[in-house]
Amino acid sequence: MTPLVLASTSRYRRELLARFGLPFTVDRPDVDESPRPGESPPDLARRLAEAKAREVARRHPGAWVLGSDQVADRDGLPLGKPGERDTAFRQLAAASGREVRFHTAFCLVRDEDPAFAGLDETRVRFRTLDNDAILRYLDAEQPYDCAGSFKCEGLGISLFEAIENRDPTALVGLPLIAVADALRRAGYRLP
Secondary structure (H helix, E strand, O other): OOEEEEEOOOOOHHHHHOOOOOEEEEOOOOOOOOOOOOOOHHHHHHHHHHHHHHHHHHHOOOOOEEEEEEEEEOEEEOOOOOOOHHHHHHHHHOOOOOOEEEEEEEEEEEOOOOOEEEEEEEEEEEEOHHHHHHHHHHHOOOOOOOOOOOOOHHHHHHHEEEEEOOOOOOOOOOOOHHHHHHHHHHOOOOO
């Protein structure tokens, strides 16, 4: 079997990819994640997913390398991972009562072979959140490494009115329905 490398150190992506039961290794990509002037959130997610995959693929000749990126988008403006409590509070307060879109891209590459890539969009409608609810949530989950400042697979689900998507795993960090198709096309045997 051709080696498979996940170009990410995200534990969420690692756990998602492990669902397939395929052996894989992990390698940290070294990519500048700054948006380019005028770059839309979906374009940023696609560019970074491919850049991460290609950067790691250079170190792993012959392996298939899976890169991914997720960009949260409120009114066309990208939201990054908060990193700390104050930023997370501001992100959740600004999302209160509004819709935030999450663009989750992936790219599977091997050497000079054509890439398999995809993009999933998830729309999250936040319920109206008061300051106390936001602080209780942040104290409980500390989602500072998550785009949008929440973990939908945990208590973060209580912050929403609705989630609209094609693939429920995309919001966690990797659109497994499309990734499974790409892996099959690359020659991996999945059910």
